[in-house]
Amino acid sequence: MSNVITLYQQVKMSSREIARLTDKQHKHVLDDCRKMFESINIQSAEFSADYKDTSGRTYQEYLLDQDLTMTLVMGYSIPFRHRVATRWRELEEKTTQPVCVLPNFEDPPVAAMAWAEQFREKTRLALVNKEQEAELQELKNLFKEGITTTQFCKMLNGINTQQINHCLAERNWLYNESKSHTRWRATSYARDRYLTEHQHKISIHSGDDFIKYQPVLLRKGAIRLFDLYRKNKLPMKTHWDGQFTHAKELNIAS
Numbered sequence: 001m002s003n004v005i006t007l008y009q010q011v012k013m014s015s016r017e018i019a020r021l022t023d024k025q026h027k028h029v030l031d032d033c034r035k036m037f038e039s040i041n042i043q044s045a046e047f048s049a050d051y052k053d054t055s056g057r058t059y060q061e062y063l064l065d066q067d068l069t070m071t072l073v074m075g076y077s078i079p080f081r082h083r084v085a086t087r088w089r090e091l092e093e094k095t096t097q098p099v100c101v102l103p104n105f106e107d108p109p110v111a112a113m114a115w116a117e118q119f120r121e122k123t124r125l126a127l128v129n130k131e132q133e134a135e136l137q138e139l140k141n142l143f144k145e146g147i148t149t150t151q152f153c154k155m156l157n158g159i160n161t162q163q164i165n166h167c168l169a170e171r172n173w174l175y176n177e178s179k180s181h182t183r184w185r186a187t188s189y190a191r192d193r194y195l196t197e198h199q200h201k202i203s204i205h206s207g208d209d210f211i212k213y214q215p216v217l218l219r220k221g222a223i224r225l226f227d228l229y230r231k232n233k234l235p236m237k238t239h240w241d242g243q244f245t246h247a248k249e250l251n252i253a254s
Contacts, residue, residue, distance in 0.1 A: 010065065011065070011066065011088070011091045011092055012063040012064060012065060013063070013064050013066075013069045013084075013087070013088065013091065014049075014051075014061050014062070014063055014064075015029045015030055015033055015061045015062040015063075015064070016029075016051070016061050017087070018064075018069065018072065018073065018084065021080065021083040021084050021087055022073065022076055022080040022083065022084070023080070026061070027188075029072075030060065030061075030062065032072060033047075033062045033064070033072060036068070036071060036072050040071070044062070047062045047063055047064060047068070048060060048061075048062060049061055049062070049063050056170070057170065057171065057172045058171050058172050058189070059172060059189055060189055060193075066088060069084060069088070070084075070085075142155050142156075142222065142226075142246060143217070143219055143222040145216075146198065146216050147216060147217050147222075148214065148215065148216055148217065149164055149165060149168060149173075149174075149195075149215065149217060149221075149225065150164060150165065152217055152222055152225060153225065153229075153234070155246050156226070156229050156244075156246050157240070157241070157243055157244065157245040157246060158236045158237055158240030158241065158242075158243070158244075159229065159234055159235065159236060159237070160235040160236055160237045163235035164234065164235060165184055166235075167234060167235050168190075169184075172187050172189050172190065173186065173187060173189070173190040173194055173195060173215075173221075174186060174187060174190070174195075174215060175187050177213075183212075183213075184214075184215055185197070185213055185215065186213075186215040190221070192218075193218070193220065193221070194217070194218055194220055194221030194224055195215045195216065195217060195218060195221050196215075196216055196218055197213045197214065197215055197216070198213070198214045198216055199211050199212070199213055199214075200212045200213075200214065229244065230244055232244075
């Protein structure tokens with residue numbers, strides 16, 4: 001009797017690869033994916049993923065199974081559909097190597113060792129989850145609706161708040177819409193995902209009013225920022241003491 005049970009990887013195709021195969025811009029394939037998700041009433045977040053370009057900037061893509069891929073390209077031209085179908089066969093042929101080996105629970109000694117290891121791992125994960133829950137509870141004291149990235153980061157010990165928006169621009173959260181001044185806007189990647197924008201009408205003496213956009217954090221954005229902070233991936237002050245601590249509550253005026 002074998003002591004192991006072999007599992008194989010499920011094939012997925014990325015929206016970027018679909019764009020390449022169908023000679024489309026990736027942003028247009030993303031739009032097609034969103035329309036498909038809405039039409040068949042499924043949550044797009046289940047298939048959303050991130051990737052980095054050659055410059056290290058982060059963008060969104062979708063990872064689709066075969067059913068969703070074929071549904072998506074159903075309205076595309078026959079040559080494009082053929083390319084996608086051919087690529088699917090190639091991907092399926094590459095999944096013959098096992099990606100996961102499970103113990104055979106029908107063998108008592110093997111099962112006992114597996115259950116013991118599972119118990120240790122479950123205990124470890126319980127401690128990790130408890131720590132994460134504590135951190136999320138702490139975030140509730142920091143996050144308030146309408147808070148900017150700079151205001152939020154002022155509550156986190158050691159962050160260089162003068163550089164935080166430049167850092168987020170490198171992560172494709174923000175972009176500067178002005179060539180002569182600094183006017184941050186939320187990118188299409190981050191908008192409604194990590195950030196939203198508040199609009200303010202500005203009146204000037206010449207009589208030409210204009211709209212000022214201010215990016216503000218969504219709750220998911222605050223959680224992501226806090227995660228980057230704990231992983232030491234945000235710009236820090238040179239005299240930072242190395243402690244990942246934070247204020248107990250938000251003080252907008254500070």
